[in-house]
Structure formats: C-alpha cells, structure tokens
Amino acid sequence: MSETILEAEGLTKEFAGFTAVNNVNLAVRRGTIHALIGPNGAGKTTVFNLLTKFLTPSAGVIRYKGRDITAMRPADVARLGIVRSFQISAVFPHLTVRENVRIALQRELGTSFHFWRSEKSLARLHGRADELIAAVGLAGYEDVLAVELPYGRKRALEIATTLALDPEMLLLDEPMAGLGHEDIDRISALIKKVAADRTVLMVEHNLSVVATLSDTITVLTRGRVLAEGDYETVSNNPEVREAYMGTGHA
Amino acid sequence: MTNGTAKLGTWAGAALLAVAIVLPFVVYPVFVMKALCFALFACAFNLLIGYVGLLSFGHAAYFGIGSYVTAYTVKAWALPPELGILLGTAVAALLGVVFGWLAIRRSGIYFAMVTLALAQMVYFYALQSPWTGGEDGIQAVPRGHLLGIFDLNEPLVMYFFVLGIFLLGFFIIHRTIHSPFGNVLKAIRENEPRAISLGYKTDQYKLLAFVLSAALSGLAGSTKSLVFQLASLTDVYWTMSGEVVLMTLVGGLGTVFGPVVGAFIVITMENYLARYGSWVTVIQGIVFVLCVLAFRRGVVGEIIAFVQRRTVRAPGAATPAHAPGE
Ligand SMILES: Nc1ncnc2c1ncn2[C@@H]1O[C@H](COP(=O)(O)OP(=O)(O)OP(=O)(O)O)[C@@H](O)[C@H]1O
Ligand SMILES: [Mg+2]
Numbered sequence: 340m341s342e343t344i345l346e347a348e349g350l351t352k353e354f355a356g357f358t359a360v361n362n363v364n365l366a367v368r369r370g371t372i373h374a375l376i377g378p379n380g381a382g383k384t385t386v387f388n389l390l391t392k393f394l395t396p397s398a399g400v401i402r403y404k405g406r407d408i409t410a411m412r413p414a415d416v417a418r419l420g421i422v423r424s425f426q427i428s429a430v431f432p433h434l435t436v437r438e439n440v441r442i443a444l445q446r447e448l449g450t451s452f453h454f455w456r457s458e459k460s461l462a463r464l465h466g467r468a469d470e471l472i473a474a475v476g477l478a479g480y481e482d483v484l485a486v487e488l489p490y491g492r493k494r495a496l497e498i499a500t501t502l503a504l505d506p507e508m509l510l511l512d513e514p515m516a517g518l519g520h521e522d523i524d525r526i527s528a529l530i531k532k533v534a535a536d537r538t539v540l541m542v543e544h545n546l547s548v549v550a551t552l553s554d555t556i557t558v559l560t561r562g563r564v565l566a567e568g569d570y571e572t573v574s575n576n577p578e579v580r581e582a583y584m585g586t587g588h589a
Numbered sequence: 590m591t592n593g594t595a596k597l598g599t600w601a602g603a604a605l606l607a608v609a610i611v612l613p614f615v616v617y618p619v620f621v622m623k624a625l626c627f628a629l630f631a632c633a634f635n636l637l638i639g640y641v642g643l644l645s646f647g648h649a650a651y652f653g654i655g656s657y658v659t660a661y662t663v664k665a666w667a668l669p670p671e672l673g674i675l676l677g678t679a680v681a682a683l684l685g686v687v688f689g690w691l692a693i694r695r696s697g698i699y700f701a702m703v704t705l706a707l708a709q710m711v712y713f714y715a716l717q718s719p720w721t722g723g724e725d726g727i728q729a730v731p732r733g734h735l736l737g738i739f740d741l742n743e744p745l746v747m748y749f750f751v752l753g754i755f756l757l758g759f760f761i762i763h764r765t766i767h768s769p770f771g772n773v774l775k776a777i778r779e780n781e782p783r784a785i786s787l788g789y790k791t792d793q794y795k796l797l798a799f800v801l802s803a804a805l806s807g808l809a810g811s812t813k814s815l816v817f818q819l820a821s822l823t824d825v826y827w828t829m830s831g832e833v834v835l836m837t838l839v840g841g842l843g844t845v846f847g848p849v850v851g852a853f854i855v856i857t858m859e860n861y862l863a864r865y866g867s868w869v870t871v872i873q874g875i876v877f878v879l880c881v882l883a884f885r886r887g888v889v890g891e892i893i894a895f896v897q898r899r900t901v902r903a904p905g906a907a908t909p910a911h912a913p914g915e
Contacts, residue, residue: 415788423786431776442772443787451794454768454797500787
C-alpha cells in the first residue's frame, strides 16, 4: 500500500443553509487512479472546487503530502502540483492548439510579466508543446484554433495543457462527458498512460470507464460518503445499489 | 492572426504613418494633435477592455490627473516639457496602482461602477483643491523647449513631438499585446478559471494591465495639456470617460487601429458639429446608436471581418477566421 498524497478531513461546504458537501473524509493514495462517483448534484464538483481552493470550505482540513493547504489560494495549489480540469471543457477558445499548451509551459520561463519582451521569445517552447500535442494524438492540429476542434479533441487538448505543467496530481472532472465511443477509448488509454507515474482523482459517470481505470472508488450521495473501496466492493454494496444505481445511472 | 489581416495591418500602419507626416501641412496642426492625444488615450483604454475584457468607466481620472500634473509642474515649477510629461504619466500610473488594486477584484458592471466612483472622487478633488485652479483650471501653460533645444511654440515642432509621443505609446501597447505578458492576458480573457488552474495569479496580471493602461492614459492627458496649454475640469469629468468608450467602440474594440480611427472620427465630428452647439451630444448619440446597431465590431473590426471572409472564401486559404485583435 502506498502512502496518502491528498487527504481531506471533515470537509464541509454550506451554500446559504444548504449543505452541498457534508463531513467528507477522503484519502487518495500516491500513484493510484481514484474515482469519485455519485448521482447528479451529489457534490462531486463541489469537492473538486474545495480541494483545489476554488471554493473555501465551511469546515475541514485539506492536506497535500502532509502539508495543510486549507488556507491556500487556487493558483498556489496549482503551483504545488495539483492541477484540475473542469466539467465543461476548459480550453482557451481563440488561441491555437499550440498557444493553449504554450500558456501552461511559459510560466516556468519566469517572463510572464515581461510586457516589453517580444512573444517571439516563447518560440523555444514550441518543441515541447508539439511533443505534448502529439502525445495526446493532436499532431497536425497545432495551428488550429481550439474553438474549432471537435469536442473530443478539445478534451485531449485540455489534458495536453494540464500535462504541460507536469503535475504530480491531476483532478479530472468528468473527462468522458459528451464523448463518443472512440473518443472514450482514446481518452481512457491516455489517462491510464498518464497515471503511470502520477496520481489521478477523477469524477466520472461512465461506470465501465470507472470499473476499468480506477484502483479505488468513493461513492458520494447528497454530500456524504456512502461507500469506498474497489469496484467489486462498491458495486456489491446494497446501499450503493439502491442510492446510486437506482437513479438510473447504471 | 491570418495572413490577410497581418498584411492589411502592416499596410494600414504604413499608410497611416504617411498620412500623419503629411497631415499637418494640409490640416490645422492643433486639430491633428488633439486627435493624436485622444487616439493614444483610446488605445490605452482599449488595452484594458479589448485585451483583458475589463470595462473601465473612469479613465478620465488618469487622463485628467496627467493633464493637471503636467500643466502645474511646467507652469509653477518651470519644469521642462519632457519632465512635466514624465511626472504626469508617473502620477497617473500611481493612481492606477491604487484604483486598480481596489477595482480588479470586481468584474463586469461592478468593475465599471467602482472605476466610475473612484474617478468622480478625482473630479471633486480637482474641483476643490487649490493647485488645480477649480473652475478655471490651469491656463496659459507654457510649452517650453524640448530638451532645452526645440521650441515647442513652433506648431510643426510641437506636432512632431506629439506624433513621437503617440508612436511611442502605440508601440508600447502593441508590444505589450504581443509579449509573454500579453499572451497571459489573452488567456485570462478567454478563460480565467482555467488560467488560475494553470497557476497564474490572475489578479496580478490584471493589475499590471490596469496600471499600464492608466499610465498611458496619463501620458495622453499630459501631452494634451501642452497642446492646448490648458488643464481643466473637462479632462477629469465623467463625460471624458464616456468619450473614450465611444471612440473605442466606434473604431473597433480589441483591434489595433480601431481606437485610432475611432478617435479621429469622433474628434472630426465634434469639430464640424461644433457650430450646432448642444446638438453635438445628440448627433453623437445617434451616431453611436447607429454604430452599435449597424457595425457592432466598429469600423476597423468590420473591415477585418470583411477581409477575413474574403480570405476564407479564396481558394487554397486554409486558416479560418480569427477573433479580431490577435
Ligand atoms: N455556488 C453554488 N451555490 C449554491 N449551490 C451550489 C453551488 N455550487 C453547487 N451547488 C449545489 O450543490 C449541489 C452539489 O453540486 P455539484 O455541482 O457539486 O454536484 P455534482 O455531484 O458535481 O453533480 P453533477 O454530476 O451534475 O456534475 C447541487 O445541489 C448544486 O445545486
Ligand atoms: Mg459536477
């Protein structure tokens, strides 16, 4: 068993009297793919927003590699190596595919505030950008505007952009949503490849994807953790069958 | 940017520069200088709305403070014009730091309201404080000698000095847009949460853009006070903030030349309509409404869109239309 890399204790979020996330405990082990599943409105995206500090928890503690990150700001969390994606695809629509990836790469140059420097100085990132683009199967699309990519390719671009930061941990919010069969297979393979030396926490509705990819599954309903374990354990849990499968998500 | 618009941009730039050099020999130089000051002001404003997506409704504050500081230091302290302008710009930048810091946490209409409220404070300050001359403003500001050599009382010398300042400001803006920093700005405009999730502290980038915009607006105001030898309450009044919005929208928001064209159109209109007195405002209002209804992208924006449509239709053209202003 490997050690815990990201850990939440008693995580709670209240929106004007409504508790979207209620006392959630979560421990993600290093090097695993951990799935967070549950019916619509269960609070999965809210958990992601809390973990990446896009929302401030009402209560609870978040630790990354043993360090308390509860009070951190979202950009700092990203710099620590926890990079998230969004439920609706998050590209920069009117930048080209290469520019999208380059934005992620350019921060490490330390010139991102240099308004007097020519953008030609970013050209040295193109080699790495194109490698990442090829790695997600987008070779040949470098100069296409992101807005013109079909949806499945946008999601691939998003992953390339995320990987450009070389994060230790990826948080993916429904990476398969809206994708056709072929795209699902391609992105699944990509996630598996990426997870070889990284940790992935992912929200996903597609149960066959969850079954094949994940090492651990946490089931959330109405803001609470209902069950946790591998696919076998979770799918045989009667409560889960009733609360989750019963809603027609099987 | 597509090849079509890139080429068009270079040609347009060369043509405009040629026109700018010839213009003072055919038109009253003060008129062109006024237009150049407002063109720079509009370009500075456009940096914020067009490339960061922040609508400031208080840019008169920076234009006005630049105007007052230059007029005062040149007149009361007898500073040379270049130092007076530098000081005016610096004070506008400082004001931009403070106001920007207060405003950038808001977005959309709230951002516009905060900037407007802060600018109104500057207006009342200019009205009340002794050094700004209240209702009279600061009059008879001496233009002096540039670097102690060039007599700026000579209309053509003054003209080329103003043209130089405009080109410098325009170049700074152009470079900013096409810099590593400008790339991050575009990313923030396109998708701010995503930019944050990539580790960018977007507030800091917005603040720097705000300060640059304020400083260049101050530069425009400083220069204007030497052109007219006058700093007055008009410079800091909210209608000045409205005028720069108008110029930018008429010319084409988020395009490189749009604000310049818009400024020339609005200033020309004001010039020729001056004899109709208070009707100027009404006619301006109508033109504005027509612009918004007929060409929403502004004059330059519509031209770019037209060229791009043709480029796309042309055989062999692969790259599709691009958002204006890249
Ligand atoms: N900013 C907010 N303000 C108020 N309520 C919110 C807010 N964000 C989420 N909620 C509510 O919290 C609950 C959980 O939402 P969340 O988006 O986390 O669900 P989810 O599990 O991601 O659902 P889905 O599968 O549909 O994406 C929902 O009832 C939602 O309406
Ligand atoms: Mg969700």
